[in-house]
Amino acid sequence: xxxxxxxxxxxxxxxxxxxxxxxxxxxSEKKASFCHLINPGxxxxxxxxxxxxxxxxxxxxxxxxxxxxxxxxxxxxxxxxLIAHNNDAFDIHFLRNSxxxxxxxxxxxxxxxxxxxxRRYRPDLSRxxxxxLREYFCIPANQAHRxxxxxxxxxxxxxxxxxxxxxxxxxxxxxxxxxxxxxxFGKYQGKKITEVPSDYVSWLAKSGAFxxxxxxxxxxxxxxxxxxxx
Numbered sequence: 433x434x435x436x437x438x439x440x441x442x443x444x445x446x447x448x449x450x451x452x453x454x455x456x457x458x459x460s461e462k463k464a465s466f467c468h469l470i471n472p473g474x475x476x477x478x479x480x481x482x483x484x485x486x487x488x489x490x491x492x493x494x495x496x497x498x499x500x501x502x503x504x505x506x507x508x509x510x511x512x513x514l515i516a517h518n519n520d521a522f523d524i525h526f527l528r529n530s531x532x533x534x535x536x537x538x539x540x541x542x543x544x545x546x547x548x549x550x551r552r553y554r555p556d557l558s559r560x561x562x563x564x565l566r567e568y569f570c571i572p573a574n575q576a577h578r579x580x581x582x583x584x585x586x587x588x589x590x591x592x593x594x595x596x597x598x599x600x601x602x603x604x605x606x607x608x609x610x611x612x613x614x615x616x617f618g619k620y621q622g623k624k625i626t627e628v629p630s631d632y633v634s635w636l637a638k639s640g641a642f643x644x645x646x647x648x649x650x651x652x653x654x655x656x657x658x659x660x661x662x
Contacts, residue, residue, distance in 0.1 A: 433542065433599045435460055436512040437587045439579040440523050441484045443476050447525035450474075452497055453486050455527075456579035457507060457514075460587055466507040467580040469494045484578060498534035505539055512541050513599050517562045517586055519545040520646045542603055546590050548646050549606060551616040554593065558621065565589045612653040625653045633659055 438457040444450035451472030458465050469486065471494045481487050508514065516523040524543055531538040550560040557568065566573065566585050569592045574581040594602055615621050618636075620628045633654050636642060642651035 433513045433603070434509065434511050435515055435544075435590075435599050436508050437515045437583045437590070438508075438523065439516055439582045439586065440526050441486055441579050442526055443472055443474060443480055445522075447522075447529045450526070452526050452530050453491055454484070454579040455497075455500075455504065456583045457504070458580070458583045458587055459507070460591075464507070465580060465583075466504065468500045468503075470497050470500065471495065472497075486578075496534075497530040498536070501531065501534055501536055508539070508541065510539060513544055513603060514541050515544040515546055515586070515590060517545070517582070518547045519543055520548060521545075521644060544599075544602060544606060545646065546586060546593070549590075549593060549602065551646075552606075552610060555614050555616065555622065560617075562586060562589065565593075609652075610649055611656065612649050616650065626657065628654075630659065 436457050436459050438455065440452045440456075441454035442450050442452055451474055452470055453472050453476060454467070454469050456465070456467040469491050471491045473496065476486060476488050476491070520543075528538055547560055550557070550565060554560065557564070562582060562585060566589060569589055571585060571588050574585060597605075613625055615623045615625060615628055620632060641647060
């Protein structure tokens, strides 16, 4: 298993409607990087450009995802473990949908969500965003919210978080079900599950928080306390 850190910038947050406009990856073993702006075939909303700085003008003459897909596959290789921050709720869905729209099969890569790892194994931290972790680990700032810059930061952060654990062991640990004992996010982050008010738990259920990727263990933890969400 070979770690390849990756990140996407997109036209918005819905993988079924929005499209990738930049994809970047970094192979920490080969010390090689991959980065492409992509023409999404749809306009980039101004609010999205305000975050990552990518405009319609910048991508109008760039290749489509289909035109760079094979290059990305070759860069990653068949033995890659693709690592992204918030992968399970964001990047993997955009990547999978991009391959589908290109009428191509996405390779059977293994994926790691570094946000999931941080929430599970660093519950002592008040937040787990990429920029918060960068500051916590005293990593110098760069151009946040551009794909390659975020990938470079992520590689450094993840090495701090896993220390000398091999990637195979990280994958194994993340695949195991765990029962949460503390709230991983939100208003009561860090509080024991048993101390979270039932009305707040009901609000989480009604808002759909428990149905989001990665939040299954939280739902199970509250269900073990006898709470019902029907």
